[in-house]
Amino acid sequence: MSLPSAALPAAVQLDASRRFVETPAVRRKLRQEAVAKGIFFLMALAMIVPLLLIVGYLFVRARSVLSINFILDPPIHGMTDGGIWPAFIGTIYLVVISLALSAPLGVLAAIYLNEYATENWLNRLVNLAVINLAGVPSIVHALFGLGAFVYAAKFGYSILSASFTLAIMTMPVIIASTREALASVPQNFREACWNVGATRWQTIRAVVLPNAISGILTGVILQVSRTAGETAPIMFTGAVVFKAVERGQLLPYRLTEQCMALSMHLFTISTQVPGVKEGLPYATAVVLLGAVLLVNATAIGLRVYLRSRKKW
C-alpha cells in the first residue's frame, strides 16, 4: 500500500490489488470452518436454550402462587394448599448443620493432602478414597445413613442423622475445591515463611490460609446449594412428609426429631399427594431452583471478583 504503484510492474500491480485471492479451495475451507463453528455452536446452544425455556415455563406456571406468604405460610388442607415454611426452614437446618460438620473436616483433610502429604501408598489411597466418595450415588449414601446413623449410632430418624449423611456426601467435594484453592497459593510464599523460621502450621495459619480463604469459601458456598437440593439421602434418614409448624416460626425443630425439607416436599406434593392446588408444585420447584441458583451465582460472582483482585 505504501509502495508507489508506478514503481511496480503491471502484473504485480494487478496482484496487489487483489492480494487475498479466493481460490475455490480457500473458499471451501472458509465455508467448512463456518459450518463447523455453526454446528458446534448449535450443540452448545442445544443444552442451554431448552433449559432456559423450561425454567421460564416453571416461572410462568408458578406465578399465580408465588408470594412472600407462600414462603412464610405452612401447608394446609393435607398439603394441597398453603405455603412451604416448615420445609424451607427444615432445609436451612439441614444445610447449616451438615456444612458445620463437613466444612471443617473437609478443609482439614485438604490441608493434610496439600500441605503435609508426601507421595506414598497411604496418600494414594486417600486420594482414591476422596475421588470415589465423591462418586458414590446419593441413594447409596441414604442406605449408609440409615444403616450407620439411624440404626448403628442410634440417632434414630432425625435431623442429626440426615445432617451427618449429607455431611459425608459433601465432604469430598469440599476437599477437592479447598485443595485447589490451597494449591493456587504460590510455593515461594511458603518458602519465604519457612525461611524466617516459622513452623509448618504457623506457615499454614499465617500465609497459606489467608491467601486461600476466598477459594475455600466459594467451594463451601457451592455446597450449600447442593445440600439444599439433595433428596434421596434425607428421605430415609430424617426428612418427613409433614410436620406442623406455625407461620414464620424460626426454630421449630429439635435436632433429635425429623423435619420437612424443600426438596422432599417437592417430591411429595408432585407425586404422592392427590388434588394439589394448581401451581403449588411449580412454585415449590421455583423456590428451590431460585434459591440454589441464587446461592451459586453469588459464589461464582465472588470467585470472579476475587480472582480479578488477585495480585499474583
Added chain:
Amino acid sequence: MELQPLAYRLRSARPTRARWSIVTEKIIEAVIRVSGVSAVIFVVAIFFFIFREAAPVLRSEHFKLTQFLFSGEWYPTSMSNVRYGAFALIVGSFSVTVLAMAVAVPFGLGAAVFVSEFCGSKMKETLKIVIELLAAIPSVVWGFIGLTVMSKLIVRFTGAPVGVNVLNGGIILALMAVPIIVSISEDALKAVPDSFREAALALGATKWQMVFRVLLPAAKNGLLAAVLLGVARAVGETMAVLMATGHAVHIPHSILDSVRTLTANIAAELGEAPDGSDHYRVLFLTGVLLFVITFAFNLAADLIVKGIRRK
C-alpha cells in the same frame, strides 16, 4: 571480649517458644492427619454398613444370587412365592443410561469443542458459568421437569400412552450429565499442547480437520474419562429417574416403555420394606451392587486421567 564457642552462641540465639504453643501445634497437626485419612474411613464405612445390612439375606432360603442377577421376576412382597430377580432393574438402569449417553456424549463433546476451540474468551467465561449453574440444578427439580414438562411433550410428539418412560428419563439424565461431560472434556482439550494445533493449521488443515484429526485423537483419554464420569453420574442418579421413568418393573421393549432403575427401586421401596426383612436386605444388596458399579467407573476414569498426567 572473649569469643564464646560457636555452638554456645547459636544455642542462646535460638528463639524459644512457649511449651503450650508447641503442644497445641502438635495437637493440631494430629487432628489434620486424622481428618486427612478420614475419607478412607468413610469409604470403608459405607461399604461395611451397607454390606452388614445386606449380608444376612445371602444365606436366606428365599434368596438365590443367580436369581437376583439374572431373573426379571421382582416380586418382593408376594405371599406365596417371593422372588427377588433384579435383572429387569439392571436392564432399566442400563437402558436409561445408554440412551442418556447417546444424547449427552455427542452434545457434550460438541459443546466442549465449541467452548475450548471456537469462541472468544468472554463467551467462554459466560458459557462455563452457565454450565456450572446447569450442574447445580437439584435432581428433584430435574425429576419434576421430567414429570410435568417433558412427559407432556413426549405424549404430544410420540403418541405414547404415558409420558414417563425410558425416553423421558434418558433425556433428563442426558441434560444432567452434559455439564460434567463438558467441563471434564474441556479440561482434556485444554491439556492438548498448542503446538499440535499450530502444526495442523500450518499444514493447511481447516479447523474442522484439526478438531477431528488432531485434537480429538490427542485428547481421547481425557474424553473417555469424561464419558465414564457421565455414566457413573447417570447410573447413580436417583430422584430424577424415580420421577421421570415411570414405575413398571419389566424389561423394556421400546424407548416408550416405562421402566424402573436400581436406584429408583431402592427409593421407592425402602420406605415400605419392614426393617430386617429379606426385602429390606435385598434393597441394601442392590445398594452394594450400585456402589461396586459406580466405584468401578470412577476408578477407571481416575486411572485414565492419572495416565494422562504422567505422560
